[in-house]
Amino acid sequence: MISVGFMLPAAIVVISLVIYPIIKTLVLSFQNVRFFGAPAQNIYFTLKNYYKLLYSPSFWHSLNVTAIYTLASVLIAFVIGLVTALLLNYKFKGNRIARIAFLLAWPIPGVVVSLMFVWMFDSSFGVINYILRSLNIISTNLMWLSSPKMALAAVISATVWKGYPFFTLMLYAGLQGIPKELYEAASVDGATAIDKFKYITLPGLRTVITISIILNGLWVFRAYDIMFVMTGGGPARSTETLPIKLYQEAFQYFHISYAAAIGVISLIICIIVIAISAPLLRKEFY
Amino acid sequence: MERRKISIYILVIFISVILVFPFYWMLVTSLTGRASLLYSPQLLPDIKEIDLSAYFNIINKKPIIKWFFNSFYVALFSTICTLIISILAAYSLSRYSSKFNRLIGYSMLIIRMLPGTLLIVPFYIIFQRLGLINNHLSLIIGNVAFITPFAIWMMKGFFDGIPVSLEEAAQIDGCTPLQAVWKIILPLTAPGLSATAIYSIILSWSEFLMARTFLTGQDAWTITVGISSLMGEHIIIWNELMAGGLISIVPVIIAFIILEKYLVSGMTAGAVKQ
Numbered sequence A: 001m002i003s004v005g006f007m008l009p010a011a012i013v014v015i016s017l018v019i020y021p022i023i024k025t026l027v028l029s030f031q032n033v034r035f036f037g038a039p040a041q042n043i044y045f046t047l048k049n050y051y052k053l054l055y056s057p058s059f060w061h062s063l064n065v066t067a068i069y070t071l072a073s074v075l076i077a078f079v080i081g082l083v084t085a086l087l088l089n090y091k092f093k094g095n096r097i098a099r100i101a102f103l104l105a106w107p108i109p110g111v112v113v114s115l116m117f118v119w120m121f122d123s124s125f126g127v128i129n130y131i132l133r134s135l136n137i138i139s140t141n142l143m144w145l146s147s148p149k150m151a152l153a154a155v156i157s158a159t160v161w162k163g164y165p166f167f168t169l170m171l172y173a174g175l176q177g178i179p180k181e182l183y184e185a186a187s188v189d190g191a192t193a194i195d196k197f198k199y200i201t202l203p204g205l206r207t208v209i210t211i212s213i214i215l216n217g218l219w220v221f222r223a224y225d226i227m228f229v230m231t232g233g234g235p236a237r238s239t240e241t242l243p244i245k246l247y248q249e250a251f252q253y254f255h256i257s258y259a260a261a262i263g264v265i266s267l268i269i270c271i272i273v274i275a276i277s278a279p280l281l282r283k284e285f286y
Numbered sequence B: 001m002e003r004r005k006i007s008i009y010i011l012v013i014f015i016s017v018i019l020v021f022p023f024y025w026m027l028v029t030s031l032t033g034r035a036s037l038l039y040s041p042q043l044l045p046d047i048k049e050i051d052l053s054a055y056f057n058i059i060n061k062k063p064i065i066k067w068f069f070n071s072f073y074v075a076l077f078s079t080i081c082t083l084i085i086s087i088l089a090a091y092s093l094s095r096y097s098s099k100f101n102r103l104i105g106y107s108m109l110i111i112r113m114l115p116g117t118l119l120i121v122p123f124y125i126i127f128q129r130l131g132l133i134n135n136h137l138s139l140i141i142g143n144v145a146f147i148t149p150f151a152i153w154m155m156k157g158f159f160d161g162i163p164v165s166l167e168e169a170a171q172i173d174g175c176t177p178l179q180a181v182w183k184i185i186l187p188l189t190a191p192g193l194s195a196t197a198i199y200s201i202i203l204s205w206s207e208f209l210m211a212r213t214f215l216t217g218q219d220a221w222t223i224t225v226g227i228s229s230l231m232g233e234h235i236i237i238w239n240e241l242m243a244g245g246l247i248s249i250v251p252v253i254i255a256f257i258i259l260e261k262y263l264v265s266g267m268t269a270g271a272v273k274q
Helices: A002-029 A048-054 A057-088 A095-103 A110-120 A127-134 A148-176 A180-188 A193-204 A206-222 A225-230 A242-251 A256-285 B002-030 B053-061 B064-095 B099-112 B116-129 B136-160 B164-172 B177-188 B190-206 B209-214 B223-230 B238-273
Strands: none
Touching: A002 A256, A002 B064, A002 B099, A002 B116, A002 B136, A048 A256, A057 A095, A057 A148, A057 A206, A057 A242, A057 B002, A095 A148, A095 B002, A095 B238, A110 A127, A110 A148, A110 A225, A110 B002, A110 B223, A110 B238, A148 A193, A148 A206, A148 A225, A148 B002, A148 B238, A180 A193, A193 A206, A206 A256, A225 A242, A225 B223, A242 A256, A242 B116, A256 B116, B002 B238, B053 B064, B053 B238, B064 B099, B064 B136, B064 B177, B064 B190, B064 B223, B064 B238, B099 B136, B116 B136, B116 B209, B136 B190, B136 B209, B164 B177, B177 B190, B190 B223, B190 B238, B209 B223, B223 B238
């Protein structure tokens, strides 16, 4: 009795704010709704949106940009997270301060991260161009956010900076779970630090690595804040990821059903990823 | 071994400097005079040249304080509602494992993985029908929808750490199940509650997509929408923008520093259990 009663508020939240909206989006994607508040009765069902989507080069372009953005952001953030987690794993004075420093990027809103990075990547007055010129890596200022080729790199940097603390935290927790005796035994057997890393650390972290990469990957795939504030999808749509495209189609062009179709495709991609990783996640969460 | 420690210290300091640099640069820029912004950047500014005018200017020009309190108000109520719903649900999931429970549990997991942009369209339709556009209530409800799954997971972990025998002992002593929860269990989960609350505050504070879509009037904006609007202007006054940005993150940084030790211990406890 208590079990059901206590679950009820959460169940109401789930049904009204998750199940119903998903169904609504699904239904919308098969219709032809062109503005908010259209009456529901006289709308017929059609596959038009999905045809339009599959034959639209801009959709595939967005998918491509999203894939590059997600892969690059996740992998770079992972490496930084791993290095910082390994460092934090050593007992040294000031470990707590180092931990705060390493994780400080985590609670910062995506909007503020974008702020910081737009300023740092500013072509004329930005500090990144200044540092690159001072180190003689470049001779003239790079047009980071106004150049289609460089804009994605700038956004990836911002995303990596906001995203790596998640890996630091997860991998650090994972490292705590590896018994110290394994390292000691390996030392006795004459293993080098690299050997220990390859044969003890990495296998011990395998589950955490998989889960954190999947979770972070899903987060970056869905990410909207940083991209929207830094580039808005430009220049020349070079940073137009699926979430940006969806928002534009819905709230700028009012192609609500088309946007819903994009949403359904995004959802399917997420579900495929979740389905592949479900056995791993279930063990961790419930 | 000494040499190893030194190289670790050097590496830690070097990496910290790089990773903390965006904060540092934001601070330095906010303290730079408007004219000095046009000069070449100085990595180590003159103490004598520090200029606080950016802070006064931004507060006077834009309703930054109002936005700040809007964010605070939304974060507070989102957190309260989320906590109530998730404590109940997490307790239920922790103590009873029925099919219904686990179904809701898995649905919660799925919410965590859905694209925000997917749900924004139906949410907008729902809130428009309810007349809640440009009303903070829509944002609070939306926040609760997105934060509850995280909160349930966190609280469940903390509840799992408390043995059922405590409640049973309380009930033997004459408490009803509800009293047992209220008097015995909740006080014990105080650290977990604080951690979940602060986590929820941080997430509500960062919320941008829904805030921007549902809040149409400038006075209703939360700090995230407000700050992003400053970036859309033709002429951007960077020191003021940085000052505004810094003001907007002070609460979350404080919240994070308090939360940080719970985050780590909470996660490592989970890891050790395996």
